[in-house]
Amino acid sequence: MATIYDVARAAGVAPSTVSRHINGHSVRQSEAIERAIGTLGFRASASARNLRKGNTQVIAMIVPDIQNPYYAATVAGAEEIGRQNGLRMVLCNTDEDIDLEDDVLRDIAGRVDGAILVPASERSSTSLFDAPNAIPLVLMDRETLGKRRFDTVTIENHRGGVLAAQHLLDLGHRDVAIITGPVTASQSRARETGFLEVFANADIQVPDRFIVRGDFREAGGYQAALDILSARRRPSALFVVNNMMSMGALRAINDLRLRLPHDLSLVCFDQLPCEGVISPRLTTIRRPMEEQGAMAMRLMLTRLRAEADDDRDHEPRTLTLPVELVLGASTARAGQGAAPVTLVEDDR
Amino acid sequence: MATIYDVARAAGVAPSTVSRHINGHSVRQSEAIERAIGTLGFRASASARNLRKGNTQVIAMIVPDIQNPYYAATVAGAEEIGRQNGLRMVLCNTDEDIDLEDDVLRDIAGRVDGAILVPASERSSTSLFDAPNAIPLVLMDRETLGKRRFDTVTIENHRGGVLAAQHLLDLGHRDVAIITGPVTASQSRARETGFLEVFANADIQVPDRFIVRGDFREAGGYQAALDILSARRRPSALFVVNNMMSMGALRAINDLRLRLPHDLSLVCFDQLPCEGVISPRLTTIRRPMEEQGAMAMRLMLTRLRAEADDDRDHEPRTLTLPVELVLGASTARAGQGAAPVTLVEDDR
DNA sequence: AAAACGTGGCAACCATCTATGACGTCGCAC
DNA sequence: GTGCGACGTCATAGATGGTTGCCACGTTTT
Numbered sequence: 001m002a003t004i005y006d007v008a009r010a011a012g013v014a015p016s017t018v019s020r021h022i023n024g025h026s027v028r029q030s031e032a033i034e035r036a037i038g039t040l041g042f043r044a045s046a047s048a049r050n051l052r053k054g055n056t057q058v059i060a061m062i063v064p065d066i067q068n069p070y071y072a073a074t075v076a077g078a079e080e081i082g083r084q085n086g087l088r089m090v091l092c093n094t095d096e097d098i099d100l101e102d103d104v105l106r107d108i109a110g111r112v113d114g115a116i117l118v119p120a121s122e123r124s125s126t127s128l129f130d131a132p133n134a135i136p137l138v139l140m141d142r143e144t145l146g147k148r149r150f151d152t153v154t155i156e157n158h159r160g161g162v163l164a165a166q167h168l169l170d171l172g173h174r175d176v177a178i179i180t181g182p183v184t185a186s187q188s189r190a191r192e193t194g195f196l197e198v199f200a201n202a203d204i205q206v207p208d209r210f211i212v213r214g215d216f217r218e219a220g221g222y223q224a225a226l227d228i229l230s231a232r233r234r235p236s237a238l239f240v241v242n243n244m245m246s247m248g249a250l251r252a253i254n255d256l257r258l259r260l261p262h263d264l265s266l267v268c269f270d271q272l273p274c275e276g277v278i279s280p281r282l283t284t285i286r287r288p289m290e291e292q293g294a295m296a297m298r299l300m301l302t303r304l305r306a307e308a309d310d311d312r313d314h315e316p317r318t319l320t321l322p323v324e325l326v327l328g329a330s331t332a333r334a335g336q337g338a339a340p341v342t343l344v345e346d347d348r
Numbered sequence: 349m350a351t352i353y354d355v356a357r358a359a360g361v362a363p364s365t366v367s368r369h370i371n372g373h374s375v376r377q378s379e380a381i382e383r384a385i386g387t388l389g390f391r392a393s394a395s396a397r398n399l400r401k402g403n404t405q406v407i408a409m410i411v412p413d414i415q416n417p418y419y420a421a422t423v424a425g426a427e428e429i430g431r432q433n434g435l436r437m438v439l440c441n442t443d444e445d446i447d448l449e450d451d452v453l454r455d456i457a458g459r460v461d462g463a464i465l466v467p468a469s470e471r472s473s474t475s476l477f478d479a480p481n482a483i484p485l486v487l488m489d490r491e492t493l494g495k496r497r498f499d500t501v502t503i504e505n506h507r508g509g510v511l512a513a514q515h516l517l518d519l520g521h522r523d524v525a526i527i528t529g530p531v532t533a534s535q536s537r538a539r540e541t542g543f544l545e546v547f548a549n550a551d552i553q554v555p556d557r558f559i560v561r562g563d564f565r566e567a568g569g570y571q572a573a574l575d576i577l578s579a580r581r582r583p584s585a586l587f588v589v590n591n592m593m594s595m596g597a598l599r600a601i602n603d604l605r606l607r608l609p610h611d612l613s614l615v616c617f618d619q620l621p622c623e624g625v626i627s628p629r630l631t632t633i634r635r636p637m638e639e640q641g642a643m644a645m646r647l648m649l650t651r652l653r654a655e656a657d658d659d660r661d662h663e664p665r666t667l668t669l670p671v672e673l674v675l676g677a678s679t680a681r682a683g684q685g686a687a688p689v690t691l692v693e694d695d696r
Numbered sequence: 697a698a699a700a701c702g703t704g705g706c707a708a709c710c711a712t713c714t715a716t717g718a719c720g721t722c723g724c725a726c
Numbered sequence: 727g728t729g730c731g732a733c734g735t736c737a738t739a740g741a742t743g744g745t746t747g748c749c750a751c752g753t754t755t756t
C-alpha cells in the first residue's frame with residue numbers, strides 16, 4: 001500500500017502538505033497531489049490516522065438478534081443519521097448471550113468512537129464504559145442495572161401494556177394470558193406490569209399459568225403459546241410482548257387450528273416480519289422503530305460533541321418514544337367471535 | 349487510557365516485557381504484570397497494534413439488506429466460524445445501493461483484514477481489491493464482472509430455477525409467470541434462465557409480460573405480482589426468485605383475494621421471514637443458508653493463511669452449494685383448482 | 697514599511713511491536 | 727572450576743503511517 005510519503009515524493013511536496021490537502025486545507029499543489037494519489041491508488045491508513053487523532057469516526061451498534069426486523073429497522077434509522085454526520089456504523093450481534101456480548105464490547109471498545117447497545121439483559125456489564133475516559137455508550141430499548149447512568153432511548157413500555165390490556169378489557173375479555181420476556185429484561189417487564197395492572201384494577205387476577213416467560217425468540221413464543229392454548233380452559237385473549245414470540249405464537253395458533261379472532265383474540269407488540277401476509281391483520285402495539293435508532297444516534301452525536309468540547313457535566317438523557325395501538329382484525333369482542341378471515345383454505 | 353508503559357512501570361518491568369507477555373511469550377513476572385493490567389484496566393490500543401502489526405483480526409461482512417433473514421442467517425454462519433478462529437466480524441449494510449456500497453468498501457478497506465461481500469450488483473466495483481496487496485475479498489451469492497476472480501461461494505441457482513419449473517411442469521402448468529431480479533443480478537438471472545429453459549424444452553414460451561423484474565424487495569414483489577395477477581388471463585402458476593419479493597407477492601395475492609393453491613400455484617426461493625405462520629405451507633427452493641456464510645468465512649480463512657504463508661499462487665476457489673425443492677401446499681395440479689380466467693371480484 | 701496571511705518543511709508525537717546486543721542465571725558436560 | 731548453551735530480561739532504537747505545532751518564507755494587504 002502506498003503511503004503518504006510515496007505520494008509526497010511523487011507530487012514533489014512534503015508529506016505534511018499531502019496530509020493537509022487530504023484534510024481539507026487549501027494547498028497550492030493540490031492538482032499534483034491529486035494526480036499522485038490517483039496513480040498510486042493511495043488510501044490513508046485508518047490505523048495510523050486513528051492512532052494519531054485518537055478517534056475512528058465509527059460507531060458500533062450492538063444488538064441481541066440481527067434477525068429481528070425491529071432491530072434491523074432501528075439500525076437503518078441510526079445508520080441514516082450517522083451517515084448524515086460523517087459517521088460510519090458497524091453492527092455486531094450478541095445472540096441474546098451476555099457472555100458473547102461482554103466479549104464483543106471488550107473487543108470493540110478500542111476500535112470505535114462510541115457504542116449503541118441493546119443490552120442482552122439488565123445484568124449486562126457496562127462497567128467498561130464507567131471510566132471517565134471511556135468511549136460513550138448509548139442504551140437502546142432496554143436498561144441496565146449498573147450504577148452509572150447512560151444516555152438512553154426507550155419507549156413507553158408500560159403504556160404499551162396498558163393499551164393492550166385496556167383494549168382487551170373494553171372488548172369484554174376477562175380470561176387473558178400474556179407471553180412475556182425473561183424477568184431480567186426491563187422492557188418486557190414494564191409491558192407486563194402495565195398489562196397486569198389494568199386487569200388488577202378491574203379486579204381481574206391473571207392466573208400464573210397464563211403468565212408465561214419466553215426468550216424473545218420464535219421458538220420460545222411457540223412453546224409458550226402451546227402451553228397456554230393447550231390448557232383445558234383456554235383464555236379468550238392473548239398478549240405477546242414482542243414480535244418474534246408473536247410469530248411463534250401464530251404458528252402455535254395455526255397448528256392448533258385456532259382461528260383469529262373467532263377462537264382467540266391476539267395483541268402483539270411491534271410489527272412482525274411478515275405484516276401484510278398474515279390474515280387477519282393483527283392488532284399490535286407499535287412504536288417508531290427507525291426513529292428510535294435515529295434518536296440513539298442523535299444522542300450519541302450530542303454526547304460526542306460534548307466530549308469534544310470537554311463538557312464533562314453533560315447529563316445523560318433518557319428519551320421515551322410513544323407507542324400506539326393499531327387496530328387489526330385479530331381482536332374481537334369476547335364470546336362473539338367475528339367471522340374469521342383466513343388467507344386461504346388450509347387443505348392439508 | 350493506560351498504556352503499556354504505565355503497566356510496565358506499575359509491574360516494575362520493561363514495556364517490551366509487558367508486550368511479550370501480552371503476546372503469549374512466557375515471562376517470569378507474569379503475575380505482577382497481570383496484576384498491574386488488572387488494577388489499571390489496561391487494554392492495548394487497537395490502533396497502535398493494528399498499525400504496527402498490519403492486521404486487525406476483524407472481517408467485514410457487507411450485505412445489501414440486513415432486514416432480509418437470508419442474509420441474517422448467512423451472517424450467523426460466518427460469525428460462528430470466525431469466532432472459532434479468533435476473528436471478530438462486523439456487519440455493514442448497503443441497501444442494495446451500489447454507490448453506498450462503494451463508499452462502505454472504500455471506508456472499511458483499511459479497517460479490516462478481509463471482506464465478505466454480497467455485491468449489490470454485478471457491476472459492483474471490486475477494483476479496490478484488485479491490487480496484489482489489497483485485503484482479501486470473498487464474494488457471496490452473487491458474482492461481479494471484474495476481470496479479477498475472487499473466492500466465491502454461490503449456490504446452484506440455475507438448478508433452483510430448473511427444479512421450480514420441473515415441479516410446475518409435472519403438475520401440468522403451462523401458463524406460468526416469474527418474478528425475477530434486475531438483469532444485473534447474476535443469481536436471479538441464473539434462476540430465471542433455468543426456469544425458462546425447462547419450459548422452452550417443453551415447447552412452452554413464457555410470454556414477456558409474465559417475466560417481471562423486481563428489486564428483491566417486498567414492495568417490488570408486490571407490484572410485480574399485482575401486474576401479473578391483474579391481467580385478464582392470469583397464469584396458473586408463479587415462481588418468485590427471492591424471499592422478500594415472495595412476501596410482496598403473497599400480500600398481492602391476499603389483496604386480490606386469490607387462494608393458494610386453488611387459484612394459483614406458487615413457488616418461492618428461500619425461506620420467508622414468516623415460515624410457519626403462512627398457510628398453506630409454501631413450496632420453496634431451499635439452500636443451506638448458515639452453511640453458505642460459514643463457507644464464505646472458511647474461504648476467507650484459507651485465503652488469509654495463504655497470504656500469511658506468502659503463497660501467492662493460491663487460486664481463487666468457487667464453491668457451489670446445493671439447493672433442494674421443499675414441497676408445500678402452495679402448489680397443486682393445474683386446472684384442478686379450476687383456475688378462473690377472470691378476476692375474483694374485490695368486494696371491499 | 698509593517699502587518700497579515702497562505703504555504704511548506706521539520707520534527708515531534710500517537711501506542712505498540714520487535715530486532716539487537718548485552719547481561720545474568722542456571723544446568724550440564726567436560 | 728571452566729566452558730557452553732538455553733533462557734529470560736533489559737534498554738535502546740527503529741519502525742508502523744499519519745497529523746500537527748512551530749517556524750520560516752514569500753506574497754499580499756493596509
